[in-house]
Amino acid sequence: MKLKSLHDLYIHELKDLYSAEQQIIKALPKMAKAATSVEVRSAFEEHLETTRAQLERLERIFQRLDTSPKGVTCKGMKGLLEEGEEIIDLEVREMVGDAALISAAQRVEHYEIAGYGTVRTYARQLGYEQDARMLQETLDEEGETDKKLTSIAESRVNVDATRTA
Secondary structure (H helix, E strand, O other): OOOOOHHHHHHHHHHHHHHHHHHHHHHHHHHHHHOOOHHHHHHHHHHHHHHHHHHHHHHHHHHHOOOOOOOOOOHHHHHHHHHHHHHHHOOOOHHHHHHHHHHHHHHHHHHHHHHHHHHHHHHHHHOOHHHHHHHHHHHHHHHHHHHHHHHHHHHHHHHHHHHOO
């Protein structure tokens, strides 16, 4: 794909996010299964449903743009998720493992926040206000997930992980 305009870049970045969301949908059940804390597991399972809704939102944007969402693989997300899988494969104590899973998940959230913030700005610049509203909704959800993971980590998981030393 040649990037000759902001619109072309917008489409490319949306495809990258679409790929990222698909990868996350595959990874979250593994992360939930690896979590020992009910609270962490529940957060991952809840975010899986949110991610499915975010993917549907992207599909609606692609439909409106009369463009296929396929054709780009998000290598950044692939790398982040591979790091998360490495954590799952490590031999760690319960709460330390949950702290590590939260860390990996927050890296994913921050990557998504950066991506969605960028495409939302492109949508606004291009006059795609409906897209911008949908992308902002996803951006808000990603921020809420990040805050929730921080709260779980600070209020319980990291505290318990400290005690296992």
